[in-house]
Amino acid sequence: MDRLAGKVAIITGGAMGQGAGISRAYVAEGAKVVIADVAKDEGQALADELGADAHFAHHDVSDPAAWTSLVEDTNQRFGPVSILANNAGILRFGSVEDMPIEDVELLFRVNQLGCWLGMQSVVPTMKGNGGGAIINASSTEGLGGMANTVAYGATKFAIRGMTKGASHELGRYNIRVNSVHPGMIDTPMTRVHGGDIAMEYGASKIPLRRVGHPEDVAPLYVFLGSEESSYINGAEIAIDGGVTATHAFGG
Template identity: 85%
Template sequence: MSASTGRLAGKVAIVTGGAMGQGAGISRAYVAEGAKVVIADVAKDEGQALADELGESAHFAHHDVGDEAAWTSLVADTNERFGLVGVLANNAGILRFGTVADMPASEYELLFRVNQLGPFLGMKAVVANMKELGGGAIINASSTEGLGGMSNLTAYCGTKFAVRGMTKGASHELGRFNIRVNSVHPGMIDTPMTRVHGGDVAMEYGASKVPLRRVGHPEDVAPLYVFLGSDEASYINGAEIAIDGGVTATHGFGG
């Protein structure tokens, strides 16, 4: 696929959490489809290595999604380097387990800062760009835990339900400017974020609960981000799209 004929040809994108796992898959797919991509992440070594791999169409930026000033600088630097931002993949996220009784407030606050405040600040930072462009696409990473609850993930669920709600509100507010805002709800995806909580055992257990009988991979998720960022999705706004192998197609007695 050449940069001039790809589905994202001519578009400038920011991918948060873009250095590893799902974000790296999105970054690779965006470049392959013709976009110029800023890989925004706190993981410096991994992010720079990925940017080097992807070549002149990618740039790594060390970025804290919970810092509003950092967002201002990131968007300004992207504008100068590649042009106005037309696609924002708010992918950065962290996972923490803990019961309601035992989770420290500091852990909840960290989840809020990365998973919920980060996407809000990202949306806020790109609105002016996208208005100037005459439109744009924002894809917010929620989760299947933004569609239903799960034990020991109450705090995480709270942030992911919030992303789903913010997406709905923003889609109404920004739609008049041709800025589309949608949320993506992955199930169990094999990434460093999920593997740290149990490794192969967790992956095997997760697969046993999925109707397709396998966990997902970043390559399963990235095409959805490409579609939502492209003009092919020009009439999709305010949607919540599960990409979970069928997990949310049933209830607690399924699986």
């Protein structure tokens, strides 16, 4: 229960879905957690549930000034940030031919730019305190292509690439940077695109014959944030029920 004792974590998109699962797991393992999200009601409710070791911060990951304030506040509230879980992300479907440019730009700003700004913002603190762990949420669509997710996949491939580059830049400071690649996970973000029917269809395409849940993903974040993974850097880890063991999901 103390695998993250003494750690201070920022979890973006931490109010719901995978982020809420990660927040709960981190507090259970002894970390102090800042739940950073645009979802005020859900984020505050989760922080209230988790008690004194959690704090909710309303946060837009695409805003550089918001990142500066978030890191400063976290450092003062709980101590130096030692883990960043860049979990925030959005999903939009659309073909190359028809997808509105506004959706493409929104995907870039939230998924890719948000991840970049998060890494950039925590590095000074981590360098000054002997290291840290950055965990970037990519996707199976960051490992292989799928129709109607070209713009989304572009951001997730970018996160995969940024992770590898950052792992080389930051490894000398004992800052480890790894990417996590979930497959189909049952969350509010995925359910909005088809509900139970989508979940059932997805399960039929997965070797384990079930979709994942936030509780399946959170232990990987605990491991990557803990000292148990002290020699894992620049890795890409799929957590997808076996989808990418052969072709990309839907391939």
